[in-house]
Amino acid sequence: VERAEEEEGDFDLKAFFKDKKAAVDHALSLSVPEFASHPRASRLAEAMRYSLLAPAKRVRPILCLAACELFGGSEASCMPTAVAIEMIHSMSLIHDDLPAMDNDTLRRGLPTNHVKYGEDIAILAGDALLSRSFEYVAKYTHDVPPERIVQVLARLGESVGVEGLAGGQVLDLELEGQPDVTVDDLRWIHRHKTAALLKVAVACGAILGGASSDDVQRVEQYAENVGLAFQVHDDILDVTQSTEELGKTAGKDADVSKTTYPKLLGLDGSKAEAKRLINEGIQLLVPYGERAIPLIALAKYIVERKN
Ligand code: GRG
Numbered sequence: 001v002e003r004a005e006e007e008e009g010d011f012d013l014k015a016f017f018k019d020k021k022a023a024v025d026h027a028l029s030l031s032v033p034e035f036a037s038h039p040r041a042s043r044l045a046e047a048m049r050y051s052l053l054a055p056a057k058r059v060r061p062i063l064c065l066a067a068c069e070l071f072g073g074s075e076a077s078c079m080p081t082a083v084a085i086e087m088i089h090s091m092s093l094i095h096d097d098l099p100a101m102d103n104d105t106l107r108r109g110l111p112t113n114h115v116k117y118g119e120d121i122a123i124l125a126g127d128a129l130l131s132r133s134f135e136y137v138a139k140y141t142h143d144v145p146p147e148r149i150v151q152v153l154a155r156l157g158e159s160v161g162v163e164g165l166a167g168g169q170v171l172d173l174e175l176e177g178q179p180d181v182t183v184d185d186l187r188w189i190h191r192h193k194t195a196a197l198l199k200v201a202v203a204c205g206a207i208l209g210g211a212s213s214d215d216v217q218r219v220e221q222y223a224e225n226v227g228l229a230f231q232v233h234d235d236i237l238d239v240t241q242s243t244e245e246l247g248k249t250a251g252k253d254a255d256v257s258k259t260t261y262p263k264l265l266g267l268d269g270s271k272a273e274a275k276r277l278i279n280e281g282i283q284l285l286v287p288y289g290e291r292a293i294p295l296i297a298l299a300k301y302i303v304e305r306k307n
Contacts, residue, residue, distance in 0.1 A: 013297040017062065023075065024061040024082060028052055031083045031136060032129075047117040047125035048132070052090045054108040059302070060085045060197055063226075064205040066294040067219055073144075073209025080140040081152055081208060084133035085201045088156065091126040091133075092165050092197075098122060101169070130160065144208055152204045159200035168192025181259035187228065195227025202295075218284055219295075225281030226299050232274040233303045235260040239267060274303045 032049050035042045061082035068078035097104040097112040098119060105115050114122035134153060141149050158164055172189045175181045202223035206216045239262045261270040278299050285292035 011293045011297055013294070013301060016294055016297070017301075020062045020065055021058050023079070024058045024065070024086065025053075027079050027083050028086060031087070032132060043117060043121055044124055044128060047113055047121045048129050050110075050116060051094050051107075051113050051125065052087060052129065054110055056086075056108055057305075057307075058086060059230075059298070060089055060201040063198060063223065063295070063298060064201040066298060067202040067205030067211075068209040069205075070219070070288060070291050070295060071206055071209030071211040071215065073205070077142065077144050078205055078208045080137050081156075081204050082201070084137045084156060085197065085204070087129045087133040087136065088160060088165075089197055091129040092160075092169075094122050094126040094129070096169065101173070141208075148207050148210075151207050155200050155204055155207075159196045164192055164196040164200075168194070168196065175259065177257040178259075181264075183261075183264050186259055186261065186264065190228055190231040191224065194231045195224045198227040198230065199223040218287075222281045222284045222295065222299070225277045225284075226302055229274045229277035229281070229299075230302050232261045232270050232277065233305070235262055236267065236270050236274065237307070238262075278303050 032052060033045050034049065036045055064082040064085055065075055065078050069075065093107055094113040096102050097107055098114055104112050106112065110116075112122075113125055117125065134156065137149065137152055137156065141152075160166060168189050168191070171185070172193060175185055175189070199220050203216050203220045206219050211219070238260065261273065265273055281299050282296050285296055
């Protein structure tokens, strides 16, 4: 970790982030049409754009691009996949906020999709974003051998299924309000609900960039650590922001029925756990030397962010 930190010296994460985020935001704005061919169906396109283009950090697409570049791939060859991953993320947030799930009214500082467009349109906007993500990778990925594109499509599918987002969401719902949730249960939920998408972002970027299967496995493990740390940090923010910044704009509600890391490990224990996960993740990238600096800096950002 010390060696990684030394090498990171002059790297300007802010500038890297700004540049990548601008490229991703631009690509996202072009990725979904504004209208349907029947004007009365255009509300669907509007609802898709509303959630996809809402202000957000774009952590997953940026991780995807950085992983591709680590192995010598180009931003252009990876951008359709980076965009697709943000589409999947956006779908999961729309569905997560629905009355049948978390029943939230605010997301990314805006009314949730179903509050703005109605539950029917919100469900369909999520479905259409999910299918658009696969269509988008298949149609617009250029200058990459087709077998890599097939691998990306297979992994994207896997990341949403039983061993991905949907599975994680189910266990989360099943265990809500239960008294005997263990740290292992919590890890399973977060490995599936949160880490799976960060993992697939990094793995797909690496595959598109031409990484060997050993390298893909190594960066996937980095991403799993980052994903778990992301969630531990999120739980920490929930506690610190809802007590220290009560009434401010964070928009985070401490949900009393949920088991969280601070409840199981305490606040200091949770901070130590996040640090351990990030340090182990960073350690995995040390063999790549300077080229891994963006991914190392991203990992640190994950546990230093304030929202
Ligand atoms: C419908 C097939 C299907 C799957 C969806 C609802 C669901 C299943 C899964 C829930 C996934 C979920 C909401 C996970 C939480 C992920 C998370 C940490 C979100 C916050 O991500 P940030 O901080 O947010 O990157 P921004 O807004 O910056 O993108």
